[in-house]
Amino acid sequence: MYSASSNLPPILRRLHLQRGEAGAATGRVIECILDDPEAFLGLTIAELSERTKTSDATVVRLVQSLGFGGFQDFKLQLSRSLAVTRQSNLAVDAGDAAVTIVGKVFDNAGVALRDTLEHLDLEAFSAAVHSVSLSRHVALIGLGWSGLVAQDGEQRGARLGISCKAYTDPSMFLQASSLLEPTDVLIAVSFSGASADIVRAARLARQTGATVVALTGLGRSALARTAHHTLTSSAPGDMYRPEVLNVRFAQLCLLDALFTSFHVSQEPYMTERLSRAQDARRALNADSA
Incomplete structure (x- = not known):
């Protein structure tokens, strides 16, 4: 079995x-x-x-x-x-040589990406992109490994000029979630979908009228049931590398795809805006030289 x-x-x-x-x-x-x-x-x-x-x-x-x-x-x-x-x-075994392990680690990452794409709800994904495109502010929350994914999302969104803030401390993201507005989006990252603080924050955000997007694992978790739009991810795991490690790659790709889709939806305005930002960075580098 x-x-x-x-x-x-x-x-x-x-x-x-x-x-x-x-x-x-x-x-x-x-x-x-x-x-x-x-x-x-x-x-x-x-x-x-x-x-x-x-x-x-x-x-x-x-x-x-x-x-x-x-x-x-x-x-x-x-x-x-x-x-x-x-x-x-793909499972790493105790007797595996280093060259075998590196192959399995990379193969596991590939499987995580393929599995996630296979089970992705494209309607939910499109709806999440639309919500971000209409938003005033995007808050991202997560704990542990999921917090790292949320922080990466903050950097990705900020580069596009989106008002983004990632929170990895429960007291901070519970407060932030309660202060969101109907024009805001909360992206809650939790592979298990069962973290009490993450679910509580998602419910607080819904009460404010904000749109809640969940990045979580397969199954009808408490977080998935709370969110307006659920983007699921999947990954293999073993005793040396649990699922939560492998699934990070898939979650990062989901956020990358979400913000890239937002970028494309805002053309040509977005490219012109990013060009101005790039010119400003070049000027700063020239002054520092």
Whole structure:
């Protein structure tokens, strides 16, 4: 059986996360799939329903909740995902040489980016870009590794002339969230989506009328349920490099894509504005020479 610590393919990671919130009937279907994904691929929907003592409708609701069009679509995507996983063992092992480890670390980063793009809600992403383009101010919050992602987002947005501020201290971001206005955007970064302070800040921001964008992991976490727009990320992990380390690359790319999309939406004004800023920096460097 695939466990939480296994190098799960992205679809199975989503099932694993959903298992804790599923009802009894849906939970039996999830357990059956996780127990032996290869065997599951050979089952019809009727056989799966009979084996798990559920109904066809329960199975259909499960795969649709994961974003698939139907049972066959889910099986096709799972089959492809398993094929990719079989081709490469990305987990770092105790006996690995340095040259092997560096390859696995880079491969893991690539998998994180591909998985995140595969499961990205493009409508939510476009809506987040639109919200930023209309905003007066963008606040970014995060703790630990997520705080580093938020700080990078502040630098990325500030370069484009967006009023941005990153907060990594709970007392500061709770206060800042409560003072936001309806024209503001809060970008909350939390891979687990379960950090009490981050979720509390997101709820405070919603109460002010601000738009809340969540950068979080797969699954319907408390943060995902609170946000207006949720951008999920996914990454493999092992005992040496947990998921939260690998997922940083995907979250940074999501923010980069968001601000790049904002830049493009503001053309040609934005390029002219950045050109003026570049001229100012050149003049400063010339004066310092």
